[in-house]
Amino acid sequence: MHLSYSFIFLLLIIFMLEATITQAQGKSTLVSAIFAFGDSTADPGNNNYIKTPSRSNFSPYGRDFPNHVATGRFTNGMLIYDFIAKHVGVKESVPPYLDQSLSTEELKTGVSFASGGSGFDPLTPKISNVISISKQLENFEKYKEKMEAAIGKEQTQNLIKEALFIVSAGINDFVANYNTLPIRRINYTTSAYTDFLLQHVDRFLQELMDQGARKIAVANLLPMGCLPFVITLNSDIINAITKRDCIDSQSSIAQDYNFKLQNMLNDMQIRFAKLGSRIAYMDIYTPLVDMILGRKYDFEIVNRGCCGTGSVEFAFLCNPISFVCPNASKYVFWDSIHPTEKAYYLVSQALLPTIDSITKY
Template sequence: MSSAHVHHFYQLALFVYMFIIAPEAHAQTLAKQKPFNNTVSAIFVFGDSTVDPGNNNYIATPFKGNFLPYGRDFANQNPTGRFSNGRLAGDFIANYVGIKEYVPPYLDPTLGIEELMSGVSFASAGSGFDPLTPRISNVIPVSKQLEYFKEYRARLEVLIGKKRTKMLIKNAFYLVSAGTNDFVINYFAMPIRRNSYTLPSYMEFLLQQVQQFMQGLWDQGARKFAFVGLPPMGCLPIVITLNSESPIQQRACFEIFSSAATMYNLMLENQLNAMQFSLAKFGARIVYLDVYGPLSDMIQGRKYDFDEVSSGCCGTGLMEASYLCNPKSFVCTNASKYVFWDSIHPSERAYYILFEIVRSKIDFIIQD
């Protein structure tokens, strides 16, 4: 063999090692170290801006939060794309179950094998269960988030094999938080769905979408689910502002929105309880996470000692969200005194309180 052939052979061998053998070996090493037979192997998150850590950074939509003052109280004051001043409830849950400190967005192209294996968020700010809702703001539909999860599974099977991937999927924690945009942005703000559905029939329509989505995850091998209910939508600062004749003086919650949330939450909880009853023998752990009650307590001043409950920390707090909350906006000194960070989304402290309240439900999912 000539020296040129020898040199070419070593180049080829180096390429194969660096880009095929070494990554695969690293993945297999991680897989052996990962306690797949423990209670939780990974965390996967689906939904809207309440659980989107930055997927919208990578799509063409105006619904973004990857600039200051968003992330002002996050590690290194990093505006990751989370619609808050700091961490989201999904981050607190991931840390609590011992998976990771922060849940990254699936669309981040820099994610390594270890980050992928321990879980990601597929959520997209502005999304909802109704297929029409994400089209309004050009964000990722929940159905597309499910497709991304299937894509993720195929990627993982290549890296660590089908058997290990199946075990990881089975032992993972699945957090789903969506629905607010279906009502606030879609049903109440636009005429299309209202012309076709009464409010109760629209709720039934959404619950059918929830059922289909969960069936899709179940078919992929998911078994441990937590579904977040709706907040008191009539108390969101932007809802109060848009529906008040004098939005600055009168800051009372709008009952029609909040009563719709109460009705839908009851229907969702009943549906999830029925699923848990019928699927428990197949290893299902399905829980409903109530955020309506705790947020109502914060807003009504019954608990937690917040100074401001009807406006957000950013700007006037009455209308600002996404690009209206920007580096030139006035921002309150201490966001932990505010229930809301902007006119829609809770502050990091509010998210942490919500996590603490639902922790017992999380324990049910992750117990042996």
């Protein structure tokens, strides 16, 4: 009799543990899928399938990705949104939408529509012939049509409603467009151009919600003046070669954009709360500044990229014959524009409270 009671007690303990685990998993998997839009910070390889010089599907890119595969991500490994996808429990990494080999199950848990070199300004993607933000939205509409054919309209609507949408763009609008070409500078002051971009952000987010998106996180601009490429192009010879200090005037532009973006997103959250929408501001600026200024973390090289000289190389300029540092984890930047996998990982960890705030009820 004593043995029977012990056995029953053990079964009760096992049952309670299983119930606790199941409940915890339920709380942490309130996301059906993850969808990304934007530029190279969110592009896992869509540019592989279009005619553009803005590609990274070759060595040494992907050197630290699983199986050392150069997927088309503009870094040595994973992106921020790969780590977020794993955190919310939908997949290990986010594939590119344009990969025609993806199965229905792979599509069902989310894809990225982003394109390296793109931006909110319609002129920006034309510079390197990449996929515009508006075209990315069109591709999302095609995605929905595919899913409706595969799993039905109602299930697709529920999938979209419970999905996490990530939007990350804007840096190319300044670095590759406004600061490099004269076209926009003729008609816009820097502040006016920032407002011009944010009008496009607002319009895009409204269109995304019209398509059923309800959980949206929008990234701010990283510290633009600390990009190795920007330091090189905006410094005198001494700073460009030896000191390589951040260009404060350029980072100030990013700060102004970020301030206005945060206010705009707060206003949008109020405007669209009745739809059940949750719109979050993702601060990638602060953790990256902390890395660069040595406030946190343990990076040794913060003003040059790991690839080449690390001051001007990115995309095809960082290639199989380039010098590459032996240990990218010591660097904040992989090439002259894009952070390393380690930096992306640390940023992703800093973003988790924000992500949880819109994905957990």
